[in-house]
Amino acid sequence: AQKVTQAQTEISVVEKEDVTLDCVYETRDTTYYLFWYKQPPSGELVFLIRRNSFDEQNEISGRYSWNFQKSTSSFNFTITASQVVDSAVYFCALRGSGNTPLVFGKGTRLSVIA
Amino acid sequence: GAVVSQHPSRVICKSGTSVKIECRSLDFQATTMFWYRQFPKQSLMLMATSNEGSKATYEQGVEKDKFLINHASLTLSTLTVTSAHPEDSSFYICSAREATSYNEQFFGPGTRLTVL
Numbered sequence: 001a002q003k004v005t006q007a008q009t010e011i012s013v014v015e016k017e018d019v020t021l022d023c024v025y026e027t028r029d030t031t032y033y034l035f036w037y038k039q040p041p042s043g044e045l046v047f048l049i050r051r052n053s054f055d056e057q058n059e060i061s062g063r064y065s066w067n068f069q070k071s072t073s074s075f076n077f078t079i080t081a082s083q084v085v086d087s088a089v090y091f092c093a094l095r096g097s098g099n100t101p102l103v104f105g106k107g108t109r110l111s112v113i114a
Numbered sequence: 115g116a117v118v119s120q121h122p123s124r125v126i127c128k129s130g131t132s133v134k135i136e137c138r139s140l141d142f143q144a145t146t147m148f149w150y151r152q153f154p155k156q157s158l159m160l161m162a163t164s165n166e167g168s169k170a171t172y173e174q175g176v177e178k179d180k181f182l183i184n185h186a187s188l189t190l191s192t193l194t195v196t197s198a199h200p201e202d203s204s205f206y207i208c209s210a211r212e213a214t215s216y217n218e219q220f221f222g223p224g225t226r227l228t229v230l
Contacts, residue, residue, distance in 0.1 A: 037221075043152075043205055044223040091157065095219070099211070101148045102219055106157045 002027050002094045004105035012111045013082050021077045021108045023092030029053075034068065034075045035093040035102065045091075051075065082112045116142045118210050120222035127198055128230055135193045135225045137208030143188035144210035148219070149181075152205040164191055198229045 003026040013019045025034065036048040049059060051068050059066050063080045079086055089109045093102040117140040127133050137147060146165050150158040162178075164170035164185035172178045180202075182194040191210075195202050208222045 042223075043207075043226070045207070045221045047221075099146055101160050101163055102209070103160070104158045109155075 002029075002032075002096050002100075002103040004092050004094045004103055006092055006105035006108050008108045009106070010109045010111070012113060015084060015112055015114050016081050018078060018080050019082050019110065019112075021079075021090050021092075021110070023075045023077065023105060025073050025075065025092070025094045027094060027096055029096040031097040033095045035095070036066065036075075036077050037091045037093060037104075039089045039091060039107070041088070048077075048090075079110075082110075084112050084114050086110060087112045116140075116210075116212070116218070116220045118144075118208065118220045118222040120206075120208055120225050122225060123223060124226045124228075126228045126230065129199050130197055132194055132196045133198055133227060135195075135206055135208075135227075137191045137193070137210065137222050139189045139210045139212075139220070142210075142212045142220075144191070145188065145213040146211045147185055147191040148209040148211075149183060149191075149193050150207045150209065152207060152224075154205075158207060161193075195227065198227070200229045203227055203229045 005024045032053045034051045038046040056068050065078045067076045089107045091107045092105040095102045119138045121136045149161045151161050152158045161176045162170045162172045164183050166185050166188050170183035185191040205224050205226050207224045209219050211219045
């Protein structure tokens with residue numbers, strides 16, 4: 001079974017601070033995919049990144065960066081120089097091999113205060 | 115990227131009535147569709163998986179007679195909440211995947227159901 005743990009329920013930071021959202025996953029599949037989504041107050045999920053299990057390269061996209069470490073089964077997400085518009089709920093998700101659904105973590109609610 | 119639409123975006127109904135939510139893949143053929151439910155301040159919980167032309171597979175604890183899912187075409191899936199009650203009030207999100215790429219799962223904007 002797939003499982004995703006986001007231990008941080010809520011985080012509050014002041015604008016321009018860096019913040020890291022943690023994600024730990026469990027799977028028995030050797031091939032799997034990890035995702036991060038942003039859910040603003042409107043509710044619509046915004047896709048941020050997908051990583052497959054064979055690609056441990058860290059990725060940077062603007063102020064966003066992701067650190068994938070198979071050794072610790074973690075896929076952490078860092079926002080650099082946070083902005084008020086980053087305030088949202090962030091979900092980490094996992095999908096195993098084959099035509100299986102995404103399994104979501106409980107989400108981390110990020111509040112960036114001006 | 116591919117687009118998934120949902121209709122309606124919001125619906126308010128009286129207790130005991132049935133509500134149908136449509137999910138459409140606009141520019142691709144969705145061989146598999148997933149329905150999720152999200153209660154306030156909680157995560158997305160998978161309700162069911164449906165493959166076009168087949169009966170939906172429901173997750174444990176989800177009543178198949180209450181949440182009727184029909185995936186009759188490659189671009190349309192419907193979720194009908196039958197005899198809705200206030201505890202069914204939630205945010206329902208559909209997601210679609212095409213056969214050529216299991217990597218991609220596209221999400222609709224969600225439907226907020228309020229049962230009075």
